[in-house]
Amino acid sequence: DTAVSQTPKYLVTQMGNDKSIKCEQNLGHDTMYWYKQDSKKFLKIMFSYNNKELIINETVPNRFSPKSPDKAHLNLHINSLELGDSAVYFCASSQDGSYEQYFGPGTRLTVT
Amino acid sequence: AQSVTQLDSQVPVFEEAPVELRCNYSSSVSVYLFWYVQYPNQGLQLLLKYLSGSTLVKSINGFEAEFNKSQTSFHLRKPSVHISDTAEYFCAVSRPSNDYKLSFGAGTTVTVRA
Numbered sequence: 001d002t003a004v005s006q007t008p009k010y011l012v013t014q015m016g017n018d019k020s021i022k023c024e025q026n027l028g029h030d031t032m033y034w035y036k037q038d039s040k041k042f043l044k045i046m047f048s049y050n051n052k053e054l055i056i057n058e059t060v061p062n063r064f065s066p067k068s069p070d071k072a073h074l075n076l077h078i079n080s081l082e083l084g085d086s087a088v089y090f091c092a093s094s095q096d097g098s099y100e101q102y103f104g105p106g107t108r109l110t111v112t
Numbered sequence: 113a114q115s116v117t118q119l120d121s122q123v124p125v126f127e128e129a130p131v132e133l134r135c136n137y138s139s140s141v142s143v144y145l146f147w148y149v150q151y152p153n154q155g156l157q158l159l160l161k162y163l164s165g166s167t168l169v170k171s172i173n174g175f176e177a178e179f180n181k182s183q184t185s186f187h188l189r190k191p192s193v194h195i196s197d198t199a200e201y202f203c204a205v206s207r208p209s210n211d212y213k214l215s216f217g218a219g220t221t222v223t224v225r226a
Contacts (some may be wrong), residue, residue, distance in 0.1 A: 056213055092155075
């Protein structure tokens with residue numbers, strides 16, 4: 001069983017569209033994260049949720065809205081997509097009290 | 113705020129040769145340090161971590177890293193690499209706190225050739 005899964009794996013869309021990326025973890029972890037990896041492979045945290053509560057919210061445009069329906073899921077919704085949103089988005093999770101984060105396989109978003 | 117600098121963006125190396133990936137951090141407070149590995153088309157995996165105790169930490173696949181507080185470094189080494197070690201390696205730092213936030217370096221691409 002995949003520990004942290006993301007759907008879709010690839011997403012190609014046009015500017016101005018709204019899209020969502022889903023993330024699920026079956027590890028029983030309490031904290032989940034979203035990261036953005038740009039074309040130069042630089043990885044930057046976007047959001048973090050602990051037990052469905054937002055605990056990290058970096059400087060991210062408000063077009064990006066995370067949603068956590070339960071502690072096993074953290075979805076990322078993006079409104080009015082822009083060319084600069086093209087990147088690989090990684091979901092991750094960790095157990096309370098642990099710095100070890102488990103990453104999903106990534107979603108490659110291409111905005112044309 | 114803490115930050116990480118990985119001094120080498122690309123490191124080509126021959127199989128069975130040693131490799132060292134350099135990582136320096138800056139922080140005004142004590143930190144925790146990590147190395148993550150990203151194999152092609154996969155997510156990141158924790159390779160090893162330094163939280164406290166012995167400054168030399170080792171992974172199960174032959175990598176080791178040494179925390180050097182005076183030089184603010186956490187360099188990663190392996191005495192003999194395999195083709196399968198070809199990957200992107202990320203150094204990361206975290207400040208002991210309640211949010212467990214990781215700040216990553218820009219990554220080092222290791223390409224192992226036969």
